[in-house]
Amino acid sequence: xxxxxxxxxxxxxxxxxxxxxxxxxxxxxxxxxxxxxxxxxxxxxxxxxxxxxxxxxxxxxxxxxxxxxxxxxxxxxxxxxxxxxxxxxxxxxxxxxxxxxxxxxxxxxxxxxxxxxxxxxxxxxxxxxxxxxxxxxxxxxxxxxxxxxxxxxxxxxxxxxxxxxxxxxxxxxxxxxxxxxxxxxxxxxxxxxxxxxxxxxxxxxxxxxxxxxxxxxxxxxxxxxxxxxxxxxxxxxxxxxxxxxxxxxxxxxxxxxxxxxxxxxxxxxxxxxxxxxxxxxxxxxxxxxxxxxxxxxxxxxxxxxxxxxxxxxxxxxxxxxxxxxxxxxxxxxxxxxxxxxxxxxxxxxxxxxxxxxxxxxxxxxxxxxxxxxxxxxxxxxxxxxxxxxxxxxxxxxxxxxxxxxxxxxxxxxxxxxxxxxxxxxxxxxxxxxxxxxxxxxxxxxxxxxxxxxxxxxxxxxxxxxxxxxxxxxxxxxxxxxxxxxxxxxxxxxxxxxxxxxxxxxxxxxxxxxxxxxxxxxxxxxxxxxxxxxxxxxxxxxxxxxxxxxxxxxxxxxxxxxxxxxxxxxxxxxxxxxxxxxxxxxxxxxxxxxxxxxxxxxxxxxxxxxxxxxxxxxxxxxxxxxxxxxxxxxxxxxxxxxxxxxxxxxxxxxxxxxxxxxxxxxxxxxxxxxxx
Numbered sequence: 119x120x121x122x123x124x125x126x127x128x129x130x131x132x133x134x135x136x137x138x139x140x141x142x143x144x145x146x147x148x149x150x151x152x153x154x155x156x157x158x159x160x161x162x163x164x165x166x167x168x169x170x171x172x173x174x175x176x177x178x179x180x181x182x183x184x185x186x187x188x189x190x191x192x193x194x195x196x197x198x199x200x201x202x203x204x205x206x207x208x209x210x211x212x213x214x215x216x217x218x219x220x221x222x223x224x225x226x227x228x229x230x231x232x233x234x235x236x237x238x239x240x241x242x243x244x245x246x247x248x249x250x251x252x253x254x255x256x257x258x259x260x261x262x263x264x265x266x267x268x269x270x271x272x273x274x275x276x277x278x279x280x281x282x283x284x285x286x287x288x289x290x291x292x293x294x295x296x297x298x299x300x301x302x303x304x305x306x307x308x309x310x311x312x313x314x315x316x317x318x319x320x321x322x323x324x325x326x327x328x329x330x331x332x333x334x335x336x337x338x339x340x341x342x343x344x345x346x347x348x349x350x351x352x353x354x355x356x357x358x359x360x361x362x363x364x365x366x367x368x369x370x371x372x373x374x375x376x377x378x379x380x381x382x383x384x385x386x387x388x389x390x391x392x393x394x395x396x397x398x399x400x401x402x403x404x405x406x407x408x409x410x411x412x413x414x415x416x417x418x419x420x421x422x423x424x425x426x427x428x429x430x431x432x433x434x435x436x437x438x439x440x441x442x443x444x445x446x447x448x449x450x451x452x453x454x455x456x457x458x459x460x461x462x463x464x465x466x467x468x469x470x471x472x473x474x475x476x477x478x479x480x481x482x483x484x485x486x487x488x489x490x491x492x493x494x495x496x497x498x499x500x501x502x503x504x505x506x507x508x509x510x511x512x513x514x515x516x517x518x519x520x521x522x523x524x525x526x527x528x529x530x531x532x533x534x535x536x537x538x539x540x541x542x543x544x545x546x547x548x549x550x551x552x553x554x555x556x557x558x559x560x561x562x563x564x565x566x567x568x569x570x571x572x573x574x575x576x577x578x579x580x581x582x583x584x585x586x587x588x589x590x591x592x593x594x595x596x597x598x599x600x601x602x603x604x605x606x607x608x609x610x611x612x613x614x615x616x617x618x619x620x621x622x623x624x625x626x627x628x629x630x631x632x633x634x635x636x637x638x639x640x641x642x643x644x645x646x647x648x649x650x651x652x653x654x655x656x657x658x659x660x661x662x663x664x665x666x667x668x669x670x671x672x673x674x675x676x677x678x679x680x681x682x683x684x685x686x687x688x689x690x691x692x693x694x695x696x697x698x699x700x701x702x703x704x705x706x707x708x709x710x711x712x713x714x715x716x717x718x719x720x721x722x723x724x725x726x727x728x729x730x731x732x733x734x735x736x737x738x739x740x741x742x743x744x745x746x747x748x749x750x751x752x753x754x755x756x757x758x759x760x761x762x763x764x765x766x767x768x769x770x771x772x773x774x775x776x777x778x779x780x781x782x783x784x785x786x787x788x789x790x791x792x793x
Contacts, residue, residue, distance in 0.1 A: 121202050124174075126349050128538045129130055129154070129158065130271065131163075131168070132150065132153075132394070133154065133163050134155050135166060135169045136150040136154065137138075140167060140170055140171055140174065144171045144172075144174035145171070145175060146168075146243070146308055146350075147167060147170075147174075148170040148171035148172060148175070150172060151164045151165075151167045151168035152168060154630065155168065160187065160188075160191045162188060162192045162195065162198070162595065162783070163212055163274065164186040165184050165185075165187060165191075166184075166185075166197070166198060167186060167200060168184045169181040169182075169185045169188065169387075170201070172184060172193045173205055173208070174577075176637065178208055179209070179210045181205045182202070182205050182206060182211075182611075183517075185198065185201055185202040185205055186202065187236070188201075188202075188449070189202055189218075194225055194677045195225070196222045196223075196225035196229055196232065197226075197229075199218050199219070199221045199225060199234045200218075200219065200222040200229065200231065200235065201546045202218045203215045203216070203217075203218035203219035203222060203232070203235055203236070203358045204235050205241065206218060207239050207242070207364075210364075210393035211240055212242055212243055212364060212394040212396065212397060213236065213243070213396035213397060214393065215239045215398075216236065216240060216243065217452050218325070218704035219232055219236040219239055220234050220236065222235075222236075223236060223255070226655060227255075227259075227260045227663065228258050229661065229692050230259040230635040233253070233255040233256035233258075233259060234252075234254050234256040234331070236250045236252040237252035237253040237256060237615070238291055238363075238365055238669060239329075240582060241334070241364075241365030241368070241396040242273060242363070242364030242367075242368060243364070243368075243399060243400060244368050244397065244399040244400050244403055245367075245399060247336065247572060248528050249365070251274065253331060253335075254273050254274045254304065254307060254676070255270075255274055255302075256272060256275075256568060257272055257273075257297055257300070257301055258270030258274055259269045262605055262660065264303075265284055265287065265288045266284075266285075266288060266295075266297065266298055268272055268284055269281045269284035269285045269288065269298070269301060270549065272284065272594070272786055273301060273304060273305065275664060275714065276308075278286075278305055278308055278309060281301070281305055282302070282305045282603035285298055285301055285302040285305065285726050287335055289302065291541050292325035293326055296322045296325050296326045296329055296332065298357035299318050299319075299321055299322040299325075299332075299771050300318075300319065300332045300335060301319035301320065301718040302318055302330070302405050303315040303332075303335060303339070304335070306318060307335075307339055307342075311537065312339055312342060312343035312345065312582070312671065315335075315339045315343075315780065316336070316339055316340060316343060316345075319332055319333075319335055319336035320336065321334075322510060323336060327725040328358060329430065330360075332360065332739060333352055333355060333356055334356060334365065334366065334369070335351075336352050337349045337352035337356065337373075338355045338369060341369065341373050341376065343572045343574075343779075344571065344574050344613070346376045346377045346603070346616060347377075347616055349369075349372070349373050349505050350373055350374075353366055353369055353370045353373065357370070357547070358519055358739075359361045364390060364393070364394070364525075364606070367386050367390060368386075368400065368403070370386060371386040371387050371390070371407070372402065372403065373550035374561050375406070375407050375410070376710075377616050377617060378566060378567060378617055380411040381411065384404070384408060384411060384413075386406035386572060387403060387407055388401065389402070389421075390404075391423075391613065394459060395423070395629070396427060396429075396742075398424035398427045398428040398431050399424070400419070400424075400435050400739040401423045401424030401427070401434075402418050402420075402421065402424045402431070402433060402437060404420045405417045405418075405421040405424065405434075405437060405680075406437065406480075407418035408420055409441065412718050414441065414443075416512050417441070418441070418444065418643055421434050422437045422438075425438075429456075429457055429461060429568060430452055430460065430464075430472040431467065432457075432463075432466065432468065432470030432474065433466070433467070433468035433470045434452055435450075435471055436470040436471070436647055436666055438450075438474070439473065439474040439477035439478065440477075440589070440665075440666075444504060445481050446477075446478040446481070449670050450478065450524070451475065451478045451479075453655075454471055454474055454478065454554075455475060457471055458471050458475060465498060465502075467549065469494075469495045469498040469499050470495070471495075471668065472492070472494040472495030472498065473491070473492065473664070473665075473666045474490045474496040474549075475491045476488045476489070476490075476491035476494075476664060477664070478494040478553065479592055480664070484490050484703065485766055487643050488766075489734065489766050489769050491599060492663060492664045493769075495666060496663060496675040496676065497675075498673035499622045499666065499675045499782075500679075503672045503675065504672075505672035505675075505679060507673065507678070507679050507682040507683065508672065508784075509701035510682070510683060510686055511682065512582045513589065513634070514634075514686040514689060515546060516588070516589050516592065517592065517634070517637065517693075517694045518689070518690065520592055520596070520637075520691075520698055521694075521697060523635040523696075523697045525635075525697075526640065526697060526698060527594075527640075529600070529603065529641055529653065531600065531642075532599075532603040532604065532641055532642075532644070533600070533603045533604055533606075533607045533641050533643055533644045534604050534606075534607025534642060534643055535609065535644075535645055536611055536643065536645065536646075537623075537624070537645040537646065537647075537726075538611060538623065538624055538625055539561065539610070539611075539614075539624075539625060539626075539627050539643060539646040540557060540625070540626045540627070540646065540647045540649065540725060541626075541627050541628075541629075541632055541639055541646060541648045541650075542626060542628040542630070542648065542651055543628070543629070543630055543631075543632045543636070543648065543650055543651070544630050544633060544651035544652055544687070545630055545648070545651075545652075545653075545659075545662065545684060545687055546630050546662055546667065546674070547653070547658055547661035547662045547665060548630070548651045548652055548653040548658045549652075549705065549707035549710065550628050550630055550651040550652050550711055551628065551652075552707075552710065552736075553628075553631055553710075553721070554626050554653055555630045555736040556734075557721070557722075557725070557733070557738075558626060559730075559732045559733045559736040559738075560722070560727055560730050560733055560743060561622070561730060561732070562622055562623055562624055562627065562727055563624045563625065563725075563727070564616040564618055564619070564620045564622040564624070564625040564626070565625070565626050565628075566614070566618065566625055566627065566628075567617065567627060567628070568627075568628050568629040569614055569617060569627045569628075569629055570629070571610050571613045571614050572610070572627070572629060572632050572635050572638065573629070574613070574637060575606055575609065575610065575642075576638065577590045577591075579591045579595055580594065580611055581607065581652070582594045592637075593635070601719070603641050603642050604642070606638075606642040610643065619734050622726070624647075624727075625729075627683050630651070631670065631671075631689060633650065633691060634691075634696075636648060636690075636694050636702070637694075640698060640701065647701045647703070647724065647725050647726075648701060648703070649701050649702070649703050649704075649705060649721070649724070650680075650691055650703070650704045650705070651705055651707065652704055652705065652706055652707065652714050652785060653706075653707035653708070653709060654707070654760075654763075654784055654785075655684050655777050655780055655784055656763050656767075656770060656773065656774070656781070657682075657707075657760065657762070657763045658683060658684065658778075659677070659680040659759070659773055659777070660763040660766055660770060660773065662674040662680055663675075663677060663680060663773075666675045670703060677770065677772040677773040678772050678773070678775075679776075679778045680773060680776070680780075681772070681773045681774070681776020681777040683757050683780060684780060685775060685776070685780050687775060688780050688787050688788075689787070691704075691787075692787040694741065699720075703720075703724035703725075705717060705721060706785045707737075708760055708785075709785075711760055714734065717732060718733050718734060776784070
């Protein structure tokens, strides 16, 4: 053997010996690797082994230093980028970790552990959709089964029906394949079948309790499915194993916000941004929690930290605008306009920036360009949706035809007798948050949030009905006996109990769209109070048009759709006034502004509550407020908002035409019907 061959053999033997030491004696492995590097500077395998030995001894800074040297000398080695990404993530340097892991998967797209690590890092950064995509790639590249490989590819490429078919066929042959079960749950979640996804992931964890990625999916699906208590149980199990996992902590904070525990959520977000301040999405979530809890100045600072990291992040600019009392500077406006002018700006960033610039120009009194930007944002969002005004009108017609005096009389005495809930319904931006703030300032009433439980119940009823039914939820509701209606009422109370933090006997559910479900509410909770918040149609509809909602409200992105929706709402409420006389108390926003004390006294009388002065000092109430009006209801009632829409009157002809007779008859419904 030549001298060169002997040297090569000696080096290979030394490296193999170091690798064996790594498993049993990391300290000795580190010494051996360092010795090799003294002889052969920057030897790549030795550098990687040295980094692994240092990491095993919890010397993360040392491991990262070794890996940074390695990737400088071996920039195209995917495994080196993977190791660096994992070490950076463990060291709380999430943004750098994501960058390294993205380089790893670019260099070697079929490296499954890199995709999994990237998914973990993205989850920690709050980028749940990107994390899901990375996890799907992990499954795609970690399996050798051709059917699973094909299914994973279809899932990654969003060919959902094909992925579902392949997975179901595979599970017929291998019903305990937990990877396939988890993938099928992902299919169900993407199709909005959250209950199916929950069942699949529960089965997955029954078979493999240590399948932590599936447990994380399970917690996320439970959170999205309005089951926060169960989601927290799963998250706590994950945190018991990985107490510093940023993804688990991020999800826990989001669930805590969902149930109104803002201060502990704020504490978690504070720790997350302290550990790694380079994730704009985490700064945004932190800002949302601070805003809702009334820490406005801190919220603004959090939003500004996020947008400084990513000036194109339209949702953060809109979050600042959505504070309503916040005013953009000239420099802010210049930055936003500069970002809007970019040809490479993503659609979501563009629509959020359009709304934010519209608000900045509105505050500056530049109403024509303000309206143009609001119209731009609405046009983008409207094109993304599949809203049909005709379908809404058909649904309202069906409800008016079905829920008659006779229908309710036949079910008198059904439902839960509990008087606890006060439902505030109406259109968004009609003053419902103001009513909520007034009522929650009473010693016997607790404010919560826009609770999704009524919607969850309608979803359950829809699943129980014949799939071929024209209106399945209403068909199913009509078949329920008094006991079943009582069970629905008890379910509502049970599922909303987690939102109640005080001993107050009454609580508020301020979900405006529940006006579509007054029949259900009356049947399952006949002693609950129902308040209808109503505002001048042009003021209400235009306020909705210039508001980008986080979710729902698909009707609000077109002036014509808004006008038709307002007409349908007035028609439906007029119907319930006829068939359930006195059941609904209406608060006209302009009347509340003109005669606050008189309207408050009438409101409290309807709720069976004694008058308390604190209800007139509602702006001193420090409770969390989640809606777009959160900052406005923390100050006294002001008149200037009543007629603000008039600045935009020149451009509202399509809205006026769609409103029809409802506009001229306000605040009463038109005589002889409105449709």
